[in-house]
Amino acid sequence: MQYSVGVLLVTFLGSLAALGVFLFSMSRGLFGAGEAAGRVIFADKEIGLVEEPASATAASEDNLQQVMNRTGHTGEFAVLTPEEADERASLDASSRLPVLIALTGSVAWLVIASVFGLMASIKLHAPDWLTEQAWLTFGRIRPAHLNAVAYGWCSLAGLGVAIWLYPRLLRTPLVGSRTAAAGVVLWLIGVTGGIWAILAGRSAGLEWLEFPWQVDIPLFLGGTLVGVALLRTLQRRTVPHLYVSVWYISAGLLWLPVLLIVAKWPGIHFGVQQAAMNWWFGHNVLGLWFTPLGLAAIYYFLPKVLGKPIHSYHLSLVGFWTLAFFYSQVGGHHLIGGPVPGWLITLSIVQSMMMIVPVVAVGINQHRTAYGHLSALRYSPTLRFIVLGGMMYTLASIQGSMQSLRVVNTTTHFTHFTVAHAHLGLYGFFSLVMFGAMYFVMPRVLDWEWPSSKLISWHFWLVMSGFTVYFVGLSIGGWLQGLYMLDASRPFMDSVLVTQPYLVTRTVGGTLMTLGHLVFAAHFAVMLMRRGTKREGAALLRRPVPTLQPAGAGNVSGVSA
């Protein structure tokens, strides 16, 4: 007891001290050039010009520009010269092959994962449905869903977007496009093998680590190849500053292999120690892999679409280091009440609360950047997904911190409430951000517009309404389940029965989400085949060169290549 309180105090003071040292060193300029770095994602005089390749028509992008002229007029003379436009087009072209493979693969896995998820959901209220085959049993479909989402859809989408961002962020064509493409293909092979293994009953048995170690080898090699290509690009960079998105992506690519090696090292983990390791991994793969990739995308696309630098570049760096430091230690809160040493749990709870620091940093930054331009959401699919995704990042993180508190955790632990929370993070935040990023990236990759703005709307409203139903329903059901389980006067079966209507609700929400994904995938496929009405040539890449005039003058022909 004494000992644990001591540990608690030391961790807390240690964390505060680390934060203080960091803020001090940053205020002394030890961590970079400050606000100027926030402008490196724009060309010389580009601030004030929107960029939104996903606006289905040129008119829509003009509307977006006008909104920004009205709400965010900088007074600067905004222009992207034809040379700059050409350069950017060639940067985008340099990463075409690996990005195309990664994003196509991710969409395929999104559809497969959705089907698994929906099946698992139905099985919880129709337990005699599809029970004759072993591979269709709930206990295999459910981990297949999780792994297909995490390592198929999310990781591939994140990798694709990261590969695409690097040349732009570093103003250097991707070095080793084929290396990166080979890496992505290896990753795809790994995921396919892993899902097959789970369905065949060869799971390794640890949550988030179900893939047998054999299939982790192609994943590891694939990630390394992508990392090599990105590192070589990094070495040849021509930008004066490293933008914060580069930090996030680079760190994520360094962290993931360490996580995998430690977690998968055969023969060293045992019993309760393995459980501690399991959740160290399980939470870090979220916090140090998906979160950095998602935030990197937000930090690029939000300011880029709006044509306006991020509110505070310094704050984004505070967010980066505090995320790394605090998030990496929160895993133990998954074992509250379990047979693990008290100090480990305490440490994790303290750091879970400290997570509020980076979350607030990101939240303020996003909010202050988008503030006043919310009408722009109407004209930009990218923004719509990214801004909402960013909001859900804040929500999911704050909720996560609260859930780590013992009082709350006692109720939510072991219930569907946790499942709903997980979806707020990986779906509400990460997946929405990836949708937004892909709406921006794909027209650049394919030199082709999204064929239909209607389908984009359908996608958006289906997944948003579906997810709302899913999250609200399952959160209520999970909370009731927890209350009933804690009530010793009720039989356990009551906690099962009380969830039933909410599990059906979840299936309804999940069906809508799956439909949304099918719409998205179909739209993606149509675009891939370069079908659909062709408007104004590849209008979004090469508009007629404008006559130079201030963006504030209602310029409707701002080049945005």
Place this chain on the structure above:
Amino acid sequence: MRLRDGEVSVLKLAIGAMLIMAFAAGALVVLPYFTMRGVPAPEGLVAYNEAQLRGRQSYIANGCIYCHSQQPRDPSVAPDMARGWGRPSVPADYVYDKPHLLGTMRTGPDLFNIAVRQPSRDWHLGHLYQPRAYSPGSIMPAYPFLFERKQGASVAGEVTVTLPPAYAREGERIVATQEALDLVEYLLSLNRSYPVVATPTAP
């Protein structure tokens, strides 16, 4: 790597990121490793035999862990003991568990001491074949693929499942496969009712 004036170097970034990771791994992976490494098995805990290990593998393959935990909590936290799930578990209880199966979900009850509550092999076999025949309202999947449907008289060595009359079909026998028998062997080994020295719990 070239360094520019007033800019954080890529190397510094990488080192910082790695130090932080090492710190976290030290706290959550390495320290628990050394503090729990030497924990001896309690006297009453028997190592799994071959059949039980095969059954444990089946428990993993069919994802029982996604609905069942194996970690009864302290009475001060939750009424696990009152539900008959057993005393709070301690690290020593898990010395033979590779991989660990602590679980994070209780769609169904905790199974750390299921053999104490349900010591009957017949009950487990029938319950696996059709949970709702024994536990109305249960949403546990049925596992018919662990059984064979046969006609005629039973052969020596076969284990026929005795189902409640409402679920039995005329002229059909449900015969447990080896996998079902192993799985039940494993479930029947889940008995941690022996005494242990309580370790200090969290404040």
